Amino acid sequence: MSPQTNLVLLGSTGSIGVQTLDVVARLCKVGRPFRVVALAAGRNSRLLAEQIESARPEVVSLADERAAEDVRRRFPGLRVLAGEDGLVALASLDEVDVVVNAVVGAAGLPATLAALARGRTLALANKESLVTGGDLVRDALGAGGGRILPIDSEHSALLQCLDAGRRADVDRLVLTASGGPFLDLGRADRATATARDALRHPTWSMGKRITIDSATLVNKAFEVIEAHYLFDVPYERIDAVIHPASILHSLVQFSDGSLIAQAAAHDMRIPIQYALTYPERVSTGLPQLDLARVGRLEFRPVDREAFPAFGTVLAAAHAGGTATAAVNAADEVLVARFLEGEIPFGGLDRGLEATLAAWARERADGDVPATLDSIRSTDHWARAFASGLTL
Numbered sequence: 001m002s003p004q005t006n007l008v009l010l011g012s013t014g015s016i017g018v019q020t021l022d023v024v025a026r027l028c029k030v031g032r033p034f035r036v037v038a039l040a041a042g043r044n045s046r047l048l049a050e051q052i053e054s055a056r057p058e059v060v061s062l063a064d065e066r067a068a069e070d071v072r073r074r075f076p077g078l079r080v081l082a083g084e085d086g087l088v089a090l091a092s093l094d095e096v097d098v099v100v101n102a103v104v105g106a107a108g109l110p111a112t113l114a115a116l117a118r119g120r121t122l123a124l125a126n127k128e129s130l131v132t133g134g135d136l137v138r139d140a141l142g143a144g145g146g147r148i149l150p151i152d153s154e155h156s157a158l159l160q161c162l163d164a165g166r167r168a169d170v171d172r173l174v175l176t177a178s179g180g181p182f183l184d185l186g187r188a189d190r191a192t193a194t195a196r197d198a199l200r201h202p203t204w205s206m207g208k209r210i211t212i213d214s215a216t217l218v219n220k221a222f223e224v225i226e227a228h229y230l231f232d233v234p235y236e237r238i239d240a241v242i243h244p245a246s247i248l249h250s251l252v253q254f255s256d257g258s259l260i261a262q263a264a265a266h267d268m269r270i271p272i273q274y275a276l277t278y279p280e281r282v283s284t285g286l287p288q289l290d291l292a293r294v295g296r297l298e299f300r301p302v303d304r305e306a307f308p309a310f311g312t313v314l315a316a317a318h319a320g321g322t323a324t325a326a327v328n329a330a331d332e333v334l335v336a337r338f339l340e341g342e343i344p345f346g347g348l349d350r351g352l353e354a355t356l357a358a359w360a361r362e363r364a365d366g367d368v369p370a371t372l373d374s375i376r377s378t379d380h381w382a383r384a385f386a387s388g389l390t391l
C-alpha cells in the first residue's frame with residue numbers, strides 16, 4: 001500500500017473537479033490512498049454538498065457568500081470559508097501534498113501563487129494562472145521550491161514527450177488543436193453561430209468557457225502561453241497545428257528532426273491521473289485507445305485569418321506585462337455575453353481586438369510591471385471595457 005496523499009481540490013464542482021474526484025476514487029480502489037482535505041467551489045452549493053457527503057473534507061470554501069451560508073446550514077460542524085480569501089486559505093493549508101487548481105478564470109491566480117509559495121505540488125488545470133500572471137507564477141515557483149504538473153491534456157503530453165530527450169536538444173513544441181465545432185464553417189457562417197452550436201465540441205466535453213474558447217481558438221493561444229511558462233520555451237519555438245481527431249495530444253520536435261508524440265483516448269481523467277501519480281503510471285480502468293479504429297490522422301495549419309482571436313491573444317503575449325490579463329478578463333466577459341445571447345459569435349473576435357488596442361492606448365507611456373495588484377486593476381479595467389462594447 002502506498003502512503004496516503006493529502007489533496008486539496010479547488011473548483012471541485014466543475015468539469016475537471018468532478019473528474020478529479022472520480023480519478024481519486026479509482027486510485028483509492030487500486031491501493032493508492034488519497035485523503036481529500038479540502039474542497040472549493042464557486043456557487044454550486046448543491047453539488048458541493050453531495051461531494052462533502054462522499055469525500056468528507058475538513059474544510060470547504062465557496063466564492064459566493066450566500067452559497068457558503070447554505071452549506072453552513074446543511075453541515076453545522078464543518079468549517080466553511082468564503083470569497084477569494086477562503087480559496088487562498090485552502091491553497092495554503094498545512095500538511096497538504098497536492099493542490100489541484102481546477103477553478104475557471106483569473107480567479108484561480110491568487111490560489112496558484114499561494115500554493116507555490118508554500119512549496120506544494122500544484123496540479124494545474126487553471127491555465128489562466130499562467131496566462132494572466134505567468135511571470136509571478138514563475139517567481140513563486142522559484143521562491144517556494146514547489147512544482148507544477150499540468151492537467152491540460154496538451155501540456156501533459158508535452159511533459160511526457162520532453163522525457164524522450166535532453167532539454168538542450170528540443171527544437172520546437174507542437175500543440176495540437178481540434179479546431180472546435182466551426183473548423184469547416186466559412187467565416188460568415190461562423191460569425192452568426194449560436195451558443196448552442198458553439199457548445200457542441202467535436203471531441204471533448206468541458207466547461208462552457210473553455211468550450212467557447214476552443215471554438216475561437218483563444219484556448220489554443222492560451223495554451224501557447226501556458227507552454228511557454230511551464231517549459232521555459234520561447235514563443236518563437238511553440239507551434240499549434242490543427243488535428244481534428246485530437247488523438248495526438250501534442251508533440252516535441254528534437255534537433256535531429258524526430259517528432260515525439262503522445263496519444264491517448266479523449267478523456268481528461270488520463271492527464272488528471274498522470275498529474276496525481278507522476279511519474280508513475282497506474283492502471284485504473286480508464287479508456288484505452290484502439291488505433292485500428294482511429295483510422296486516418298489529419299493535420300492542417302491554423303488559419304489565422306479565419307480565427308483572428310488566436311493572433312490577438314498571441315499579440316498580447318508578445319506585448320507582455322499586463323496585456324494578457326486584459327485579454328483574458330475581456331474574454332471572460334465576452335464569453336458570458338455570448339452565452340447570454342447579447343453578442344454574436346463574431347463579437348468575440350472583435351471584442352478581444354478592441355480590448356487589446358484600448359489596452360495599448362491606455363499604456364502609451366509604458367506598461368506597469370505585472371504584479372498581483374496591477375493584474376487585478378487591469379482585470380477590472382478590461383471587464384468594464386468589454387462589458388460596455390457594442391458588438
Ligand SMILES: NC(=O)c1ccc[n+]([C@@H]2O[C@H](COP(=O)([O-])OP(=O)(O)OC[C@H]3O[C@@H](n4cnc5c(N)ncnc54)[C@H](OP(=O)(O)O)[C@@H]3O)[C@@H](O)[C@H]2O)c1
Nearest residue numbers: 011013014015016042043044063103104107125126206207
Ligand atoms: N474541462 C476540461 O476538459 C479542461 C481541459 C483542460 C483545461 N481546463 C481548464 O481547467 C479549468 C476549469 O475548467 P472546467 O472546464 O472544469 O470549468 P467549469 O466546469 O466551468 O468549472 C469551473 C470550476 O471553478 C469554480 N469557480 C468558478 N469561479 C470561482 C471562484 N471565483 N472561486 C472559486 N471557484 C470558482 C466553479 O464553481 P461553481 O460551478 O460551483 O460555480 C467550478 O467548480 C479552466 O481553467 C480550464 O481552462 C479544462
